[in-house]
Structures are given as C-alpha cells and as structure tokens.
Amino acid sequence: MISMNLKTMRKLHRLTQEEVAEKIGVSRQAVAKWENGETVPDIQNCLALAELYDVVLDDLVKNSDKHVKIGIRPKGKHMFGMVKVGDRGQIVIPKKARDIFDIRPGDRLVVLGDEAQGIAILKSEGLLQFAEEILQSQNDEEEDEC
Numbered sequence: 001m002i003s004m005n006l007k008t009m010r011k012l013h014r015l016t017q018e019e020v021a022e023k024i025g026v027s028r029q030a031v032a033k034w035e036n037g038e039t040v041p042d043i044q045n046c047l048a049l050a051e052l053y054d055v056v057l058d059d060l061v062k063n064s065d066k067h068v069k070i071g072i073r074p075k076g077k078h079m080f081g082m083v084k085v086g087d088r089g090q091i092v093i094p095k096k097a098r099d100i101f102d103i104r105p106g107d108r109l110v111v112l113g114d115e116a117q118g119i120a121i122l123k124s125e126g127l128l129q130f131a132e133e134i135l136q137s138q139n140d141e142e143e144d145e146c
Contacts, residue, residue, distance in 0.1 A: 002046075002061050003037035009053040009060070010035070024048040093121075 010020055010031075017031040024045060033039045041049060050057040080094040093103060101123070103109070108124040 002040055003035055005060055006031075006041075006049065007035040009049075009055065013053060020049075020052070023052055 010017070015023075017035070018028045021028045021031045025048070026045060030039075030041075030045075034041050046057060046061060050060045053060065078097070078100065080097045083091045083094065085091055097103070103123065109121050110124050110127050112120045112122070114120075
C-alpha cells in the first residue's frame with residue numbers, strides 16, 4: 001500500500017524521485033526502493049513525506065484504493081457524505097462533523113456563500129473572535145501612528 005501511495009502522491013505533486021529525495025534529505029535510490037516496494041521508509045521519513053505531500057500520515061501509510069474510493073485526503077480536509085435539504089431549507093449536519101468541529105445543540109452557526117465556491121458553515125464564535133482580532137489589529141496600528 002505505502003509504495004503505491006508514495007508513487008501516486010509524488011506524481012500528483014509533479015515531483016521527480018530526485019526532488020522528493022532532496023526535499024526530505026535521502027537518496028534518490030531510497031525513494032525508488034520505497035516506491036518499488038523493496039523497502040519501506042522509517043517513521044521519520046514517513047512523517048517528512050506526509051508533511052511534504054500535506055496528507056495525514058495514517059492515510060499515506062494505510063490507504064488502499066481497493067478499500068477507499070476517495071483516495072488520500074489532504075490533512076485537515078474531510079468528506080462527511082451527503083445530506084438532504086428539507087422542505088424549509090434545513091439540513092442535518094453529520095454526527096462525525098459535529099464531533100470533529102464540536103457543534104452542539106443551541107450553537108449558533110454562520111452560513112457564508114460564494115457563488116463560484118459554494119456554501120461554508122462555521123461556528124459564530126470563530127467568526128466573532130476573528131473579527132475582534134481584526135479590530136484589535138487596527139487599534140494597534142492606530143496607536144503606533146500616534
């Protein structure tokens with residue numbers, strides 16, 4: 001599994017074996033052996049490869065196209081499945097998403113939209129905290145000017 005994943009991720013990122021080797025500090029031959037399944041990278045190199053490809057280490061090591069149809073996901077990105085929009089526009093946020101993002105009954109959510117990108121939902125506290133940081137940054141700049 002890992003050999004196929006390493007080769008797939010390298011090609012997806014349009015890198016040569018030489019470039020991968022240089023970026024993580026190993027020889028090109030080591031990268032070739034990993035991709036051919038002759039050897040496997042040690043844990044430090046696996047971590048470096050996951051970082052290089054911006055993927056979850058577990059997916060890099062364990063993902064198998066035979067079992068997972070989506071492939072290796074970028075770190076921090078999730079696919080929770082599909083939801084159905086009700087008659088009044090309501091949706092049910094999947095349990096896994098509620099757990100990961102700590103969404104509880106009574107939480108206030110902000111719905112943002114971009115006609116080209118789609119809809120985003122975030123907790124209002126995060127948006128309010130971001131807005132406060134912007135205001136504080138502006139206040140700090142104004143104080144520096146005085």
